[in-house]
Amino acid sequence: MFETTVSVDHRRYEVIKDVRNGWNEDAFLKRYSDILEKFDYIVGDWGYDQLRLRGFYEDSNHKSTFDTKISTLVDYLVEYCGFGCAYFVLKKVSKK
Template identity: 60%
Template structure:
C-alpha cells in the first residue's frame, strides 16, 4: 500500500518492475486524486502518470475508463515499457484519515528549512 497526501493506493498490476515509490510520490499531482486508478509508464527515463475512472463512474469518458487502459498502453506508451497500475483505496469507516499538507506558509517554511538543512549538511560533507 502506498500513501500520498490523504489517499491510499494499492498496486493492481506491474510490468517489468515499473513501480518506484519515490518516483511515484515525486511525480504525483493533486489533480490525480479524483481518479480511481493511476497508470504510470516509463519512457526515456521519466515517469508519466495518467488517471482513469471505474467504468461506471459518472465522469468517465471512453478514454478515461479503466477498461480501455490496454488501448492507452498500446497507443501512447513505448513498446514494452515498464508500467504499473494503482487503485485508490477507500478509507474504512471509523478509520482516521491521515493529515493533509495544506500548503500554508507555516508548513512551507518547515519544508524549506528541512531542505535547506539537508543541502548544508551535504555541502559540509564535501
C-alpha cells in the same frame, strides 16, 4: 502475490499491477500531483527514463469518458506508451 500500498495526500492506493518492475514509490511520490486525486486508478508508465502518470476511472463512474475508463487501459498502452514499456497500475482503496 504482489501486494503493496502507498499513501499520498490523504489517499491510499494499492499497486494492482507491476509490469517489468515499473513500480517505483520514490519516483511516484515525486511525480504525483493532486489533480490525480479524483481518479479511481493511476497508471504510471516509463519512457526515456521518465515516469508519466495518467488517471483513469471505474467504467461505471459517471465522470468517465471513453478514454478515461479503466477498460481502455490496453488501448492507452498501445497508442501512447513505448512498446514493452515498464508500467504500474494503482487503485484507490480509501482515505488515509
